[in-house]
Amino acid sequence: MRKIILSAIGVLLIVFSFLFAKKLIADKHKPKPVKEKVVKTVFTDTVKNATVKIVIPANGSLVAKRRVELYAEVQGVFKSSRVLFKPGQKYSKGQTLISIDADEHYASVQSAKSELYNTISAIMPDLRLDFPEVYQKWQNYLNGFDLNKSTPKLPEMTSDTENYFITGRDIVSSYYNVKNLEQRLSKYKIAAPFSGILTEALVTEGSLIRSGQKLGEFIDASVYEMEVALSKGYASLLKVDEPVVLHSLDGTETYKGRVSRVNGSIDATTQTITAYIEVENDALKEGMYLEAHIDAREEQDAIEINRSLLLEGDDIFVVRDSVLDVIPVKPVHFSETTVVLKNIPEGTVILKKAVPGAYTGMLVKPFDNQSTKTNTK
Structure with missing residues (x-):
């Protein structure tokens, strides 16, 4: 029985070996698969x-084109006025920004003017006798002399003798002393040089102002400039009056400007050239940050x-x-x-x-x- 089982196992092994060898021979002659060529879309x-427009991008913050820093040239008490001296206050051209108490200095001016008038009046009899040909013009000068108005210019002297006579009486020196006091009196009032807005106020009404003290800042809120630094490679492309489109940071607002000035030198440390873009718009404020696109040239x-x-x-x-x-x-x-x-x-x-x-x-x-x-x- 054992011999029969071993014989059967041997026959099965021979049959399996034959089938396995036949499969290996069949696989050897099977053609290899050809790879498909991949075509990418x-x-x-x-x-x-x-024609392509070359546009130079730049950015910066707005600064008022016209700005005045207010300083006191005289000393005195800041007088109150109808318009408060506060940041954000608007003023028209010629309107008084600051008025300093000048009563003491005004009295000195009036005293000097009175002395000048008296000095000229004292020489009139001598002029009538010694210089009758110039008497009338000096009389007309006295007739037009008003203590409440600015001192008129002295009559023109037509001869050396007249000049020696008038100068010898200290009339010319007294006249220029009066004009100097009048000029200083005008400094007790600071008027707006243009229509604008006060952006900084460092004094309040009733405070003592000292000579040389900074009082505030005043700007023209109608015209602004943006300073931009561009690569030196753009130096030959920048042109004055070139139109510029400016955008707000969020891209919702667009403004039209122009290149107002271009610096003639290149910064040695950064190798950049500075250009100034002028823009006018009522919605703009000083300090706003904008992006600019400058049309440099057209490439054909x-x-x-x-x-x-x-x-x-x-x-x-x-x-x-x-x-x-x-x-x-x-x-x-x-x-x-x-x-x-x-x-x-x-x-x-x-x-x-x-x-x-x-x-x-x-x-x-x-x-x-x-x-x-x-x-x-």
Whole structure:
């Protein structure tokens, strides 16, 4: 019985070995599977050379074009007025900003003017006798002399003898002393040099003001300037009166400005050139931060593409017979996200979006947006 079982196991092993060997021979002659060629779908664009505007981006904060820092040149008590001297207060041109008590100095001016008048009056009899030809003009001067008005200019002296006579009586020196006191009297009132708004007030009514003390700041709120620092490469592109479009940080507001001034020198440390952009708008305030786009120049026969499409060595990918290839180009301007290129033949098919792992000779298929729309219907 044992011999029969061993014989049966041996026969089964021979049969299994034969079938396994037959399968190995069959698999050896089976053809290898052919790998399918992968064709990647890409977004393409056809080159149409045109005029491209070179726009220089910049940003900065607004500063009033006309600004006055108010300082006292005399000493006295700040007199109260109908309009409070407070930040945000508006003033018209010529309106009094600050009035300092000048009663004491005014009395000195009137005293000096009275002395001048008396001195001229005292020489009138001598003029009638010794210089009758000039008597009348000095009499007319006295007739027009008003203590409550500014001292009139002395009559013009026509001869040396008249000049010696008048100067010898200290009339000329007294006249200039009076004019000096009158000039100082005018400093007790500070008037607005233009219509604007007070942005800083450092004194209050009733306080003692000292000579040389800063009183506040006054600006013209109708015209602002924005100072921007640009790369020295843009020095030849900036032009005065060039229009500029400015945007608020959130992009909701747009303002029109112009390049008012361009600095003639380049900063040696930063290698930048400073330009000033003038803008007028009632909605603007000093200190606002804006973004500017300056139209520098126009480049003929050029295109603008994303910077990611430009390869090292100034090449870009093109599509020729469903195969990627590269051609040399000439970059003429770089911005943060785009580049302006020249020397690309009209009608050349280029990539519109960068393809990861792209290489020369890669098989591609342009994306057909129209067929996609048709299939979705």
